Amino acid sequence: MTETEALTLFKCLADKSRLQILKxxxxxxxxxxxxxxxxxxxxxxxxxxxxxxxxxxxxxxYKTQYYTMYALQDEVFRTTILELLMERSxxxxxxxxxxxxxxxxxxxxxxxxxxxxxxxxxxxxxxxxLEEIVRAFEPGRRYTEREVNIILADYHDDFCTLRRxxxxxxxxxxxxxxxxxxxxxxLP
Amino acid sequence: MHDEFLKWCDARIAxxxxxxxxxxxxxxxxxxxxxxxxxNVYGIFRSVYTALDGDMSQVLDRLxxxxxxxxxSLAQAESHGEAEKAHIECIKLETADxxxxxxxxxxxxxxx
Numbered sequence: 001m002t003e004t005e006a007l008t009l010f011k012c013l014a015d016k017s018r019l020q021i022l023k024x025x026x027x028x029x030x031x032x033x034x035x036x037x038x039x040x041x042x043x044x045x046x047x048x049x050x051x052x053x054x055x056x057x058x059x060x061x062y063k064t065q066y067y068t069m070y071a072l073q074d075e076v077f078r079t080t081i082l083e084l085l086m087e088r089s090x091x092x093x094x095x096x097x098x099x100x101x102x103x104x105x106x107x108x109x110x111x112x113x114x115x116x117x118x119x120x121x122x123x124x125x126x127x128x129x130l131e132e133i134v135r136a137f138e139p140g141r142r143y144t145e146r147e148v149n150i151i152l153a154d155y156h157d158d159f160c161t162l163r164r165x166x167x168x169x170x171x172x173x174x175x176x177x178x179x180x181x182x183x184x185x186x187l188p
Numbered sequence: 189m190h191d192e193f194l195k196w197c198d199a200r201i202a203x204x205x206x207x208x209x210x211x212x213x214x215x216x217x218x219x220x221x222x223x224x225x226x227x228n229v230y231g232i233f234r235s236v237y238t239a240l241d242g243d244m245s246q247v248l249d250r251l252x253x254x255x256x257x258x259x260x261s262l263a264q265a266e267s268h269g270e271a272e273k274a275h276i277e278c279i280k281l282e283t284a285d286x287x288x289x290x291x292x293x294x295x296x297x298x299x300x
């Protein structure tokens with residue numbers, strides 16, 4: 001279900017009469033007059049609501065000898081809200097653009113002529129800054145702690161904090177005083 | 189001028205407003221909107237009546253001519269499968285019919 005379809009469905013369901021119709025149909029398939037009698041609404045009003053519910057795929061109809069019967073479209077209601085939230089957003093590209101603009105803004109604020117003015121206190125901003133610094137390390141190459149310190153010192157005097165936070169953010173890994181840049185595939 | 193007609197229209201409008209409020213509070217948005225449409229139709233013919241200085245025979249003429257356009261819209265909406273618009277036109281026609289019924293009875297009573 002796309003984001004637009006989900007929005008249309010929720011808007012349609014946000015109506016007590018339509019919810020009552022669905023509740024009735026959850027019990028058994030019904031025809032317009034039966035629903036009207038049961039819910040105390042006029043048949044035209046029921047038809048109007050059923051049409052709206054059909055449009056969003058919440059109900060389906062089928063003909064019997066005398067009546068057009070309406071039934072719940074089960075598949076729509078089996079989708080969990082979590083599944084809808086996990087769907088790729090229609091605005092994903094736009095969100096990515098906004099994220100990139102924010103990233104550039106942070107970099108512009110904290111870097112001056114390739115040097116770090118200060119280490120950001122906000123974790124999200126520090127992460128952006130560290131992601132930029134980690135590019136100075138070649139993927140796959142092993143570095144001694146001294147080499148790491150020299151590279152980091154080019155960015156900021158407090159290279160110890162940078163080194164520690166690189167490890168903390170899992171942008172670099174360390175084993176027995178040897179450091180290497182985390183493969184982008186291994187990043188969280 | 190028949191004050192009775194104006195009073196009747198005002199009572200219908202007030203009734204529609206009260207029902208609309210209840211429907212809105214009960215999360216029945218579309219039905220509340222339909223109630224507003226009913227109220228508007230009563231308002232239209234109340235205005236027509238006032239504009240025609242209470243000439244009921246002319247009001248009855250308008251009660252035939254104005255809904256003719258709605259009948260046309262209904263036919264158009266039905267042919268294009270626009271259920272919501274068709275339903276709205278039905279409500280307007282139904283309300284106009286109720287007004288016509290009342291106005292005809294009132295006119296007959298006054299001629300007796």
